[in-house]
Amino acid sequence: MVLVRAVLAMALTALRAQAAELQLPSFGTLLRCEDARCLWADRDGAAVSAEAMVTQFLQDEGLHEGSSEFRQRMEAHVDYLEQVHTHADREGMAFSYAMGVNSRHLYHDGNRKLSPLAFVQQEHRASQRQRERKLAKATTATRHLSNTTLETRTTLDWCSTDNSHNQSICTGVKSQNQCGSCWAFAAADSIETAVVVNDGTVPQSLSPQQFLECSSRQMTATFDYCWAEGGVDGSAWLLTTMLWGSENSGCDGGMTHAAFADAAQQHWSLMSQLDLPYNEEETSQASSAALANACSNSSTDEAAASISGWEQAVGTSCENSSDSSELLKLALQQQPISVAINSGGSFDEYKGGVYTCPNDGDFDTSGDIDHALVLVGYGSNGTTDYWILKNSYGASWGEKGFLRLAVDDKINCGLSVFPVIPTGALAGAARTTVDGGGDVVFVGLSPNGWDHDGQEMVVSEVVMGSPSEVFDAWLRDVWIAGGNRVREGVGRGYTGYVRRVPLGVEEEILSAGLPQESDAAVGSESEGPDAQLKIPSICYRVRKFGPFPLKSHLALVRFVDAATISESSPESHGSTVTPRTLVVWTVKTEASDLCDRLHCG
Known part of the structure; x- marks a missing residue:
């Protein structure tokens, strides 16, 4: 009997390993198109028609008996992706990542900057340029850290066991739903991980609602880009020093570093997601007492964390390297980094694989960098190096809420432009430390x-x-x-x-x-x-x-x-x-x- 149990246990382990390698496609993934008919993954990963898949999304959201506008929106997205797939086949082009739809598409209109054909042609030209650069790069020396005493891991993922802590320091993937509050989620996620790094505590999910309610800072901040000396390929507007203006404006957007500034300078005691849940509104339904504490420097028994400041993680010094990607990897050894990315192209439709930045990572203006998320690691699939990012679109988006983005030698789809981290992150309520300090005492000065x-x-x-x-x-x-x-x-x-x-x-x-x-x-x-x-x-x-x-x-x-x-x-x-x-x-x-x-x- 013991032997039978052991054999069964071994067989079960083998089956689990095979299932992990052969992961079923996520709900809403476009699987293939044959003879003008495309098949999509349903809730269980089985291949079904677009109509059946859309009906399941409507049922899950409780919208199947209401207005047809939600179905019409989703069908417009489905039609766009099916056309993209058809044109890509004709061009002989294969994307490096899977595409599909998710519940967000029920609420967003299908208006696109590019037609399906124009998008495929743009990405086809981009892939050809990328191949040419890879060939050229193979014959030239690769830039590495100039300070050889510094070490970086071959791979790193703060949301798995592949890090110096040998355990995940991340909380679960959150969803901002239809609100433009990515900046608030990136702030909460970054602080959560920084607290674990500094205090060694168990990861605790912080409340993005607190930033949505309380952070309305208007500010200017100077960022340095030492690695941009001599210009940046694909982003001619980026100089070595840039003065950025911003305003945190609830669901209309904001900047993560401004949220950090508010939390630090106003000495907020940051609340947990449990004590101040997210409700996608700038005015929460939480109690007035909870809101009063959330937006003041009042310490509460429920306080989960606090920070003392923020700083630019990459760009102020090129002492160790003049390559922004190498500098990002070096900074990542310490903790995850809040970053921003371009969310155009097929970003919303990403379902898995190594995503490539639209238009080969070339941007006409800084306004193309429009979505905040958290950089948690990097890796390689043998042919392409990639970044690992935690998004705030829910676990049904991407790879269970995460994105693998191809590393490039430009601005990494925007990641190199706004890399910031919170400083002084600690568990518990905000505290004010008063002590002496300073070699010169000015008291008594006339x-x-x-x-x-x-x-x-x-x-x-x-x-x-x-x-x-x-x-x-x-x-x-x-x-x-x-x-x-x-x-x-x-x-x-x-x-x-x-x-x-x-x-x-x-x-x-x-x-x-x-x-x-x-x-x-x-x-x-x-x-x-x-x-x-x-x-x-x-x-x-x-x-x-x-x-x-x-x-x-x-x-x-x-x-x-x-x-x-x-x-x-x-x-x-x-x-x-x-x-x-x-x-x-x-x-x-x-x-x-x-x-x-x-x-x-």
Whole structure:
């Protein structure tokens, strides 16, 4: 009996292995066309007519008894793909990936930029160019990492066991449904994996709804593309430095790095998908208390994660390679990366295999890069190297929700343009760390002691809050929110922090005089005659001037206790004064010789 069981177990294992290798086509895959009749995969992978397959989709969505508009939409997509298949056969062309339909096609009109024939001709020409490049590449040296001490895995997949953790760090594939919220899903998926990498916790699905509800940031961000020196094949518009503007606008789209910026700078405690489910609307049906916590920096018992910032993952340095694909692989060794891709061509219809970017990866404008998703790995099928990406179209799209995209030597269908990662990702509620920091202590600095050549400008403003509160708020909302981090700072004053602002300008905090332990102590008699000079201060400089013809630019921001100054005013009536702070911003700028010649102001 034992022997029989062992034999049966071995046979079952063999059958499972064979089934894994011979995976049935997914529901909605176009299988083949013969004599003007095409066959499609039904729910069970069996070959059926288009009409039967469409009826099953309608039944699954509960639409089979309603309006015929959903059937008409799906039939338009089916007809388009059948024509593509027919024209490809006539051209003697075989696609490297399978195509088909999914439930999304019930809701999207079948309007296309290219007719079936034009699409096939475009992709046929593209495949011929790709073959020519492969032949040319075989006779030339391949670019590798210039720093040979760095190691990259031959293959990598953070959503399987093929990674340094030897286990998947990903949650299940989500679906954005019909909402243009890919940016929110990419943000949630990226943070989920970053938390596992940093904290070693079990993957927990975060709520894209929180970003959809709360992130409406308008911002500009400067991205560097060191690998684009000398131009980029197929994307002439891409320069070595680009200033990108964006606005997160719910289902009308947004950018993942802006979602990261909101979560970090507003100290959100990120909620789980379970506590704040996705409902495809910008106004959730969750409780008002849950929404209030979601869009504030309130810590809750349900908080699943938090982040402290974001950064561009690839492009700021080409020290290790000048090949964007090699740099992406190197960055992927640490964690998955949020990226963007072109979703044109047959992207929506992808059902499996190695997908090739439409039109050979050539793009007329940056606007062609229009869909956010997460890069989780790379591999090869022996003839083609590919990227592995986690999408947000549900598990019925692609390869159970994933895409294999052919690696190219251009911009990788857009992946090389917006590669960003969250930083400081941790499990649990957002937390604020207050400590010392900085080699130079500015507390006690007299304004007269600041000596620097150049033209001086002073701006001041009274704001509500104590000097300690305003000091922290200025660093968070003005300094950090106003640019992209190049280098992290130290301590509460972020000494040494370098940020990049528009036009390639870089600024660095040189030193910070931290607030006193108690704001009430500032200016008190116990502090002595010099107490009025002991004010929190931040000194920073411009270290890269971009296009501005300057020799030096130094700034000092002081946070003066305005409540102490007005203590004897009639408004106080001898009672407690509302905390106020006078922020004094002094800038000294020295023009370069070039500026003098150009008569700059």
